[in-house]
Amino acid sequence: MCQSHSKKTILFVDDEFDITEIATLFLQDMGYEVEVHLNPTEALTKFKSSPTNYLAVFTDLSMPFMRGDLFATEIHKLNASVPIVLCTGNSFSEEETERLKKNGVSFIVPKPYGPSELENVIKAILK
Numbered sequence: 001m002c003q004s005h006s007k008k009t010i011l012f013v014d015d016e017f018d019i020t021e022i023a024t025l026f027l028q029d030m031g032y033e034v035e036v037h038l039n040p041t042e043a044l045t046k047f048k049s050s051p052t053n054y055l056a057v058f059t060d061l062s063m064p065f066m067r068g069d070l071f072a073t074e075i076h077k078l079n080a081s082v083p084i085v086l087c088t089g090n091s092f093s094e095e096e097t098e099r100l101k102k103n104g105v106s107f108i109v110p111k112p113y114g115p116s117e118l119e120n121v122i123k124a125i126l127k
Contacts, residue, residue, distance in 0.1 A: 009033040009053060013043045013071065014060040014087070023058070026115040030122060040066040044074055051079040056125050058109075061088035069100060076104025083125045085109055 010032050014020050017038060024034045032055065037043035040063050047054070057075050061068040072084045083106040092100065097108065107121050 008055055009035055011035050011037070011043060011047060011054050011057040013037045013040050013058065013063070013068070015039070015063040016060070019060070023118065026118050027122075029115070030119060032122070039064075040068070040071040044071060047075060048078060051075075051082070054079075054082055056083045056085060056122070058085045058087060061086055061090055069103065069105070072100070072105050073103040080104070083107065085121055087111055087113065 008031065010027055012020060012023055012027070012034050013036075014023070015038050020036045020038065024036055027034045035046070035054075037046065040059065043059075044066070047057070057072075059068040059071050059075075063071075066074075068086055068088070072086060075082065075084055084104050085107045086100060086105045087109045089111040091110075092108070100108065107124065109117055109121055
């Protein structure tokens with residue numbers, strides 16, 4: 001069953017401003033509201049105030065203040081049903097991928113990515 005289309009806000013966390021700008025344009029073109037944070041600790045504080053208001057959370061892996069995998073774990077503790085998408089230039093072993101999934105990561109999107117990759121992830125989330 002699909003998640004409700006009434007929840008159309010995507011939390012997008014990446015410390016690189018240019019990436020957040022481009023991804024925001026892609027996601028807005030697909031009809032979603034995007035809440036952007038450059039700092040994962042600030043994003044976590046915001047998420048805590050309304051953990052059920054998001055369709056999905058996209059996060060970078062390598063960020064200052066908090067790594068994306070730790071951020072994903074904290075998000076998952078607050079709302080285990082929200083899909084978490086880890087965007088990264090890193091590759092992972094099967095064991096590392098399993099550990100990430102156990103800690104709440106639903107999808108891993110390799111960088112660089114474009115609109116089609118984001119659209120495919122959103123379609124998978126809505127299935």
